[in-house]
Amino acid sequence: xxxxxxxxxxxxxxxxxxxxxxxxxxxxxxxxxxxxxxxxxxxxxxxxxxxxxxxxxxxxxxxxxxxxxxxxxxxxxxxxxxxxxxxxxxxxxxxxxxxxxxxxxxxxxxxxxxxxxxxxxxxxxxxxxxxxxxxxxxxxxxxxxxxxxxxxxxxxxxxxxxxxxxxxxxxxxxxxxxxxxxxxxxxxxxxxxxxxxxxxxxxxxxxxxxxxxxxxxxxxxxxxxxxxxxxxxxxxxxxxxxxxxxxxxxxxxxxxxxxxxxxxxxxxxxxxxxxxxxxxxxxxxxxxxxxxxxxxxxxxxxxxxxxxxxxxxxxxxxxxxxxxxxxxxxxxxxxxxxxxxxxxxxxxxxxxxxxxxxxxxxxxxxxxxxxxxxxxxxxxxxxxxxxxxxxxxxxxxxxxxxxxxxxxxxxxxxxxxxxxxxxxxxxxxxxxxxxxxxxxxxxxxxxxxxxxxxxxxxxxxxxxxxxxxxxxxxxxxxxxxx
Numbered sequence: 001x002x003x004x005x006x007x008x009x010x011x012x013x014x015x016x017x018x019x020x021x022x023x024x025x026x027x028x029x030x031x032x033x034x035x036x037x038x039x040x041x042x043x044x045x046x047x048x049x050x051x052x053x054x055x056x057x058x059x060x061x062x063x064x065x066x067x068x069x070x071x072x073x074x075x076x077x078x079x080x081x082x083x084x085x086x087x088x089x090x091x092x093x094x095x096x097x098x099x100x101x102x103x104x105x106x107x108x109x110x111x112x113x114x115x116x117x118x119x120x121x122x123x124x125x126x127x128x129x130x131x132x133x134x135x136x137x138x139x140x141x142x143x144x145x146x147x148x149x150x151x152x153x154x155x156x157x158x159x160x161x162x163x164x165x166x167x168x169x170x171x172x173x174x175x176x177x178x179x180x181x182x183x184x185x186x187x188x189x190x191x192x193x194x195x196x197x198x199x200x201x202x203x204x205x206x207x208x209x210x211x212x213x214x215x216x217x218x219x220x221x222x223x224x225x226x227x228x229x230x231x232x233x234x235x236x237x238x239x240x241x242x243x244x245x246x247x248x249x250x251x252x253x254x255x256x257x258x259x260x261x262x263x264x265x266x267x268x269x270x271x272x273x274x275x276x277x278x279x280x281x282x283x284x285x286x287x288x289x290x291x292x293x294x295x296x297x298x299x300x301x302x303x304x305x306x307x308x309x310x311x312x313x314x315x316x317x318x319x320x321x322x323x324x325x326x327x328x329x330x331x332x333x334x335x336x337x338x339x340x341x342x343x344x345x346x347x348x349x350x351x352x353x354x355x356x357x358x359x360x361x362x363x364x365x366x367x368x369x370x371x372x373x374x375x376x377x378x379x380x381x382x383x384x385x386x387x388x389x390x391x392x393x394x395x396x397x398x399x400x401x402x403x404x405x406x407x408x409x410x411x412x413x414x415x416x417x418x419x420x421x422x423x424x425x426x427x428x429x430x431x432x433x434x435x436x437x438x439x440x441x442x443x444x445x446x447x448x449x450x451x452x453x454x455x456x457x458x459x460x461x462x463x464x465x466x467x468x469x470x471x472x473x474x475x476x477x478x479x480x481x482x
Contacts, residue, residue: 021424029424043403051077051394052173058390058405059167062452064110066167067103067158068383069405071096071245072390074171075379080394081173082371085246085266085379091364092175097245098356099161099170100381104244105200105349106154107384108301108342111450112207113147116339119444120214125437143210146203150346153188153200157353160184175368182363189357197354201315204347208319211340226335226419226445229254231287231297232306233411235382236262240309242348244382250307251287251297256331259287265380268389274406284413285406296414299386300449301341306331313355316348335419335448342450383408385450409451419445 006021021029046057055073059066074096075085088096114133121140122131130139137144155165160180162168170176189197215222233251237243240262249268251260260271274283275292286295297303305324311317323332323344332341356362379390386408393402423445427438 072379076377079377083174089366090361102157106151108346109150180362201350226422232303234304241312242308266378299411302338313351
């Protein structure tokens with residue numbers, strides 16, 4: 001029967017999950033799984049509500065990335081309201097973009113400085129009492145302050161565009177409900193140091209430089225940890241550029257060969273299927289062209305920088321060229337390089353925010369368009385953690401009758417399981433005692449994807465961390481608790 005290791009819950013992620021590792025009698029890993037133990041009900045909750053409520057209902061999925069759900073739903077109900085995906089007024093589209101890039105900026109800053117940096121700064125085997133954001137604040141004060149203020153800047157952008165920092169109401173069917181005043185614009189462009197666009201860009205560049213320096217000193221750790229080939233999926237702009245708000249679907253394999261060649265995301269059901277497995281509430285998406293076994297893929301920063309041709313801002317493009325040169329132009333399949341990609345996106349978001357703030361269209365007064373109503377709409381954005389689908393159908397009374405959401409973390413379900421499997425086989429195999437460092441390496445593999453399990457599922461309650469190692473007869477060998 002062997003032994004079984006359970007890690008529950010995974011820490012420094014958003015939501016509740018656990019990992020089980022099954023060992024045989026000789027201590028060899030025979031199975032590892034990342035279980036999502038929450039249950040999601042939002043696809044049912046919204047049914048019966050009028051379609052125009054969707055953008056403010058579904059964002060309650062999460063307090064970390066509500067803007068992504070707000071905008072994906074808004075893009076879907078735009079179509080239902082008779083306004084195509086490219087039919088918004090310039091003011092409406094650019095206000096939404098500013099909201100979205102503010103969201104990307106604050107979320108990427110939060111993840112890197114608060115959740116990921118403790119592992120890089122202190123190491124996987126460091127005392128967990130120090131290996132956290134409090135430890136960063138105590139021993140690396142400048143980095144901690146930067147992380148807090150960068151997130152604050154992004155949240156202030158969201159406040160100015162969505163009306164609230166969390167669960168805003170800025171996007172409405174066919175447009176937006178406010179523009180950006182000159183006073184709001186000037187506060188972001190010329191605000192007191194450091195809360196202005198130029199300082200945010202400088203700090204984002206410094207974060208990229210920090211990771212590159214760390215990578216140079218720890219190449220073996222960063223390159224080799226949980227590295228495995230995969231397919232990659234994301235939006236790209238019509239010209240192949242990185243774009244978080246709108247574009248076509250592109251997928252490439254581990255060698256860079258196109259699987260989906262810039263297809264219309266409204267036809268996503270023709271290209272993407274979802275598999276259900278008994279041991280997780282989260283589904284397993286796959287590309288239909290390759291089938292369930294081979295069609296799984298990654299989304300998020302790593303995938304986006306593998307699928308796009310270039311980044312349309314100068315500083316991020318320069319970093320992108322360095323990043324792509326490291327793998328000689330081939331897709332990057334190294335899990336911990338997701339942090340590098342995330343920081344390049346942080347820099348790009350800061351540049352885009354400044355560009356948008358300088359655009360006079362944000363002070364326009366033409367905010368909403370209307371058209372001939374449709375019964376169905378699909379919206380898609382690139383959320384901080386990856387590609388996010390929202391799909392709705394309505395009846396003759398304007399009530400939602402069907403909702404389908406495929407969130408970023410769901411797309412990454414299989415890759416996260418593969419990462420856990422890598423750690424289990426390379427770290428836990430044939431071990432008789434659990435150490436804190438072993439457990440943390442499992443979590444590091446998962447944290448690279450910045451999973452948001454509350455988006456993928458939903459639950460109530462508080463879960464302790466308890467890991468037990470038992471022998472084939474059920475006798476306790478080792479146990480650790482948090």
